[in-house]
Structures are given as structure tokens and as C-alpha cells.
Amino acid sequence: MASDKQKIIVVALLVVTFLFYSFYLYSSLPVKDYTINEESGKGKLVWQQYNCNACHQVYGLGGYLGPDLTNVYSFRGKEYIKAFLNIGTATMPNFHLNNQEINALLAFLNSIDASGKSDPRSFTIKYDGTIKQ
Amino acid sequence: MEPLNNKQLTTPKLFMIAGLLLLAVGLLFGFTGALQYLVPGFLKQYLSFEKIRPLHVSSIVFWIIFGTIGAVLTYLSQHSGRKIYSPLLTKIQLIIFILSIIVIFISYCVGIFGGREYWEFHPLLALPIAAGWVLFLINFIKSVGSFKKQPVYVWMWLTGIVFFLFTFLESYLWIFPYFRNNVVNDMTVQWKSYGSMVGSWNMLIYGSSIFLMEKISGNKPFSYSVIAFALYFTGLFNLMFNWGHHIYTLPTYNFIQYISYVVSMTELFIFGRIILQWKSSVSIARKHFHHTAYRFLIAADVWIFLTLLLAIAMSVPAINVYTHGTHITVAHTMGATIGINSFLLLAFAFDILHDTCLPFTLYKKWFNRGYWITNLSLFIFWISLIGAGILKAKWQMSAAKIPFSTMMLQLRPFFIVFFISGTVMMAGFILILYPLLKNQFICYLKNILKKRKIKEQHVSGIFAMD
Numbered sequence: 001m002a003s004d005k006q007k008i009i010v011v012a013l014l015v016v017t018f019l020f021y022s023f024y025l026y027s028s029l030p031v032k033d034y035t036i037n038e039e040s041g042k043g044k045l046v047w048q049q050y051n052c053n054a055c056h057q058v059y060g061l062g063g064y065l066g067p068d069l070t071n072v073y074s075f076r077g078k079e080y081i082k083a084f085l086n087i088g089t090a091t092m093p094n095f096h097l098n099n100q101e102i103n104a105l106l107a108f109l110n111s112i113d114a115s116g117k118s119d120p121r122s123f124t125i126k127y128d129g130t131i132k133q
Numbered sequence: 134m135e136p137l138n139n140k141q142l143t144t145p146k147l148f149m150i151a152g153l154l155l156l157a158v159g160l161l162f163g164f165t166g167a168l169q170y171l172v173p174g175f176l177k178q179y180l181s182f183e184k185i186r187p188l189h190v191s192s193i194v195f196w197i198i199f200g201t202i203g204a205v206l207t208y209l210s211q212h213s214g215r216k217i218y219s220p221l222l223t224k225i226q227l228i229i230f231i232l233s234i235i236v237i238f239i240s241y242c243v244g245i246f247g248g249r250e251y252w253e254f255h256p257l258l259a260l261p262i263a264a265g266w267v268l269f270l271i272n273f274i275k276s277v278g279s280f281k282k283q284p285v286y287v288w289m290w291l292t293g294i295v296f297f298l299f300t301f302l303e304s305y306l307w308i309f310p311y312f313r314n315n316v317v318n319d320m321t322v323q324w325k326s327y328g329s330m331v332g333s334w335n336m337l338i339y340g341s342s343i344f345l346m347e348k349i350s351g352n353k354p355f356s357y358s359v360i361a362f363a364l365y366f367t368g369l370f371n372l373m374f375n376w377g378h379h380i381y382t383l384p385t386y387n388f389i390q391y392i393s394y395v396v397s398m399t400e401l402f403i404f405g406r407i408i409l410q411w412k413s414s415v416s417i418a419r420k421h422f423h424h425t426a427y428r429f430l431i432a433a434d435v436w437i438f439l440t441l442l443l444a445i446a447m448s449v450p451a452i453n454v455y456t457h458g459t460h461i462t463v464a465h466t467m468g469a470t471i472g473i474n475s476f477l478l479l480a481f482a483f484d485i486l487h488d489t490c491l492p493f494t495l496y497k498k499w500f501n502r503g504y505w506i507t508n509l510s511l512f513i514f515w516i517s518l519i520g521a522g523i524l525k526a527k528w529q530m531s532a533a534k535i536p537f538s539t540m541m542l543q544l545r546p547f548f549i550v551f552f553i554s555g556t557v558m559m560a561g562f563i564l565i566l567y568p569l570l571k572n573q574f575i576c577y578l579k580n581i582l583k584k585r586k587i588k589e590q591h592v593s594g595i596f597a598m599d
Contacts, residue, residue: 002359004281007288010366018373025325026306029318030385041314048248054183059320059383060458062250065170065182067537068458090173093181112316116384120454120529123382130390131381131450 031115043108046101055092059118065091070118073109081106142577144223145206149482150573151231152199153566156475159192160559167552171545180242187241187253193470194251195234197334200478202226202269204341205290207485209276212287212344218275222268229265233258251327252304259305266301270294284347284356285365289340292369293333300330321385328376335474336368342430342477345484349427371396381450382457390450397448425487425500429480432508436472439515440465455530460547461522464515471511471558479565486569490576496568503564510558514551521547 047053055066062068072081085102088094097105116133123131142150166185169175176185210217217223237254240246247255273294277287303326307313312322347356355361377393443465446452456462487493493500521544528540 002362007362011288011292011369014366014369014373021374022303022325025321025386026312029312029315030321031315031317033315037314041310044313044316044319049246050244051183051187051246051248051253053248053250054186054253057458058316059380061320061324061379063182063186064460064463091169091177091182093177093183115316118382118458120382120457121532123454125451125454129449129451130394131454132387133382133384 037107037111039104039107040111042100043104043106043111046097046104047108050095050097057118058112059116068118069109069112070116071113073106073113078106081109142573142580143207144220144227145203145210145217146485146573147203147227148199148206148223149203149485150570151227152196152203152478153482153570155192155196155199155234156562157566157570159189159196160562162189162192164556164559165189167548167555170548171552183246184241184244187246188238190251191234191237191241191253195230197338197470197474197478199230200481201293201334201337201341203485204478204481205273205294205337207481208286208341208344209273209290211348212284213276213278215276218272222272226265226268226272229261229268233261233265249304249307249323251330256305256308259301263298263301266294266298270298282357285361286340286344286347286356288362289336289343289365289368292365292372293336293340296329296336296372297333300326300333304330317383317385320380320383321389324379324383325376328379329372331469332368332372332375336372338474338477339368341481342433345426345480346430348484349430375448378448378450378453381453394448394450397445425483425493426480428504429476429483432504433473433476433480435508436468436476436511440468440473443468455526456522458529459522459525460518460544461526464518464522467511467518468515472515482569486573490579491572493568493572496572499564499568503561506561507558507565508561510554510561513554514558517547517550517554521551 052069053062055063057063057066057068058070060068060070082102084092085097085105086094123133125131162185165176165180166182166189169182169185180188206217206223237258240254240258245255246253247258252259273290277283277291280287280291304323306322306326307319313319343356343361347353375393375396377389381390381393443461447456447462447465524544524547525540528534528543534540
């Protein structure tokens, strides 16, 4: 049986490594461009306010009732998205968004689109089982 | 004065009962959500899917949290042989949590959201939850007293409580523009916290199941053994570093993928192996004594094995790229939350609550039916999700993609099976939960009547003396 001291050492090592990993990520976030797009920032909050995530995905994370919207901006275009936002669908309610909210959401979707691609077909599978875009 | 009832409805038991009620409510919301998949526009005017989904998710997440708190507090008290440090703190925590949940549910119904996965409520409502959790931490530390020579489950409980608090707070870093301004940065931190948070409540649940296993088997030295601690350290290692499998396809740091891939999900495998070893050592008599609780531990064993297969596959990035964003991920989540977490929590519930003041044997037939119905329908439910996921993965990878709505129509047969099996599973759960909750309610009423009777006797005694 291991002593309490040995157990504490193992846990302490793990905790210190975890904290280092966490604070490294916080202080050095993956995307270094910190320029704030005010419109897109507002759009993100509109996205959260209407809980869009419940039905839609971004980078494959979120709900399953609607499509992934990561690259919808470049794939379908602004007008197409606007039409859906204004009318809704059989499943999606018309949230009666005002013009400001719609423009903010469009700016947000544009910023997501610019951040990368979510299409799994765009990934290369490497021999070691990892993937690369 | 004779004790009113030596098996009183304590606050930890109330946590468990509230958790069971949340499970029932969560099943009902899940049923409604599944119906919305089949009947587009169902309840769209009043409770559309963006409201039903958080109602379902929050009910189930809080069932896990409530059930876990109830189990940890009860088992901690049984382990130490003493009462919990402060029953008042526990009561305050329960009241805070219940009031918060009521407000959260109302806010969802009127369309007020925080809009994040898991915690879809307004961020202000996170404050009472965090405060309640701090009370839990204080109560736990004070109740344990000395941490010297403690078994592995006490370490697991402490780790689970501390890391849940850490990751819960971490999941709210998005309120600072620095973290949320870029979607990749935001999602990296978000899924770092969520991945570890699931590991935290697993730590609490697995710790409790080790305690229960030990209670059933009487295999005391296990929780002090090297293998038990090796298991615990592996679990902790996974909790801290395997969260990256959620975001393999996100254009974030590559090292997140490598670390997560290497650390992988070995925790469930080792855990399942240990439970199987214990099973062989349990005597038939003891098995019979804890029958209902033990049965759920066996069911959880099977689900650990099935979920493990999916978990290992999904932790390989080359496979994850196909399964990510499909219903295979949902199958994994359902297998883990229903087959493992809920079954283990039901094992604790039956251990803690059954035979409180009425014999449970009256309901044995109901329980048996409910148990088998739940397990078999869960398996069909799980398979239907994997089937839907395979078709969606095929669609995601096809060269000429048909529209999303057409693909969803193709998945419809799987959704029909998903809905039917889900409904049958709900019926199975009701057969299991109903007698348990009914017993508690009758015991509660009996207790009140007994108290009243004693009070009346006392008063009439005073008058008689006069």
C-alpha cells in the first residue's frame, strides 16, 4: 500500500501540470488576433440569447435538429441566411428578429466562417491516426 | 420518548428524491423533444426545440448532480460513522439548488437563455449554483476531518468536488470578452472545461460506486490497495487532459489533439474490470440482500463495456473525424448518462431509499419489469442513434452532398425507432421510479401523522395532569 505522502506527491504533480496547462492556454489562446469586431461580438450574444446552439452546430458541436452553420456564410451567402432568419422553417420558429439583430448575427456567422473549415472532407488522415486540415 | 422513525427523511435523502423527480421530468422533456424530431413544428408556438432541449438537458444534468450529492453525503456519513458536519449547510444548499432550478426552468419557458451547451441558463443563475457547491465543499472537508489514511473513494469525492467547482467557474470565462471574442479561442476553453467537468462528476459517481461495491462485497482492503489508487490516478489524469477529443476538428493548437489522443479513455476500462472482479467475490446471500442496487451495478457494467467501445473509437482522431457532429456522439452521451451514470445513481438510490418504512418486496414484480424494459429499450435506442449517425457520417463525407433536410428525411426510420424505444424506456423508468418515490411519500406522511399523534398524546397528558 502506498503511503499518504506518495499519493499526495502524485496528485500534486498532476494538479501542477494541469494548472500549468490551463493557465498556458488562458494566457496564450490559439488565435492571437485580438481585434474586436463589435458587430460580430453582438452577434455572438444574439446567438446565445436565442439559444441557436440547441439546434445548430458550430464545428460539429451543438444540436442535431438543424445544419452545422460554421461555413454557411460562404457556402449559402448572406441573403439565403437572411431569408431563413426572417421567415423561419417548419421546425425553426420565426424569432421576429429586428434588423440590428439580423445584421449582428450575419457578422457573427461571417467571423465563424473566416475562422476555418468544419467540413470533415477537408481533413487529411495521417498514419499515426491523427488528422490535419 | 421513542424515536419517531429511525429511518428519517434526511437532507441527503431529499437530494436523492429531488434527483429522481428531476430524472422523471427530464424523461418527459426528452420524450417531447424526440416527438419534435418526428412531427416538425410540434409545440412550436409554446415550447419549441430551443426551449425543450435545455429543459431536458438541465433536468438530467441536475439529476446527476442531485443524485451524486445525496449519495456522497450519505456514504460519507456511513464511512466515517458520524453525522455530516452541518446539516444546516446541507439544507441551505438544497434550498438554493431547488430555487435555482425552478427559476432556470421558468426562464427557459419564457425564452431567457445563456445559450451555452449544458448550462443554457442565464449566467447570473450560475452564482447560486456555485455558492451552493462551495457549501458542499465546506461540509465535505469538515465532515471528513482528517485526510490521513483515507480510502480511495474519499480522495475521489474530494477531487470531484474541487474540480467540478474549478471547471464550472472555468466554463463561465466566456463572460470576459478576451475569451469570447474569437470563436476558436472561446470553444477551446469551453470544451476544455466541459470535458473535465464530466470527468469531475464521474469521479464523484465512481467513488460512490466503489463505496457501494465495498459495502456489498465486504471487500474492505480494496479501497486502500495500490490498484485502486492506480485507477484513481488514471481517472484524474483523464479528467485533466483527455478533453481534447471534443474539439479535434477545431482549428486550435495541434498539441491539444496529440495530448488527448495519447491520454485517451482508459478510465472506464480499468474501472469495469475491477467491478467484474468484485462481482465474483460477492456471496449469494449478500447479493440477495442488496438485490435491486446490485442489479443496476451489473447493468452499468454492461454499459461501461459498450460505451467503452465507442469512447475508444472516438478518441482516435482518424475515426473521430467521421463520427464528430453525428448521432454517434449522441449514442455515446446517452450510453454514458443513462447506462452508466443513471444506472449507478439508481443503484445508490435503491441502497439509500428502499425499505425506508415500507417493504419494497411488494413492488418486486414492477421493478423486474421496469429493469428489463429499461435495459432492452436503451439498447435499441442506442443502436438507432448509431444507425442514424452512420448515415449522417456517410452524408458528411459524400462528394455531392444532398441538402440537409433530405438527409434528415433519410434518417427518419431511425428517428422512429429512437422515439418508440425512448418512449418504452421512459415507461420502464417509471416502473422503477414509481414505487421508490411512492414509498418515500407514504413514509413522509406516516412520519407527520406519528409526530402529530405524539404531540396530541403529550398535550392530553398535560391536561390530564391538570
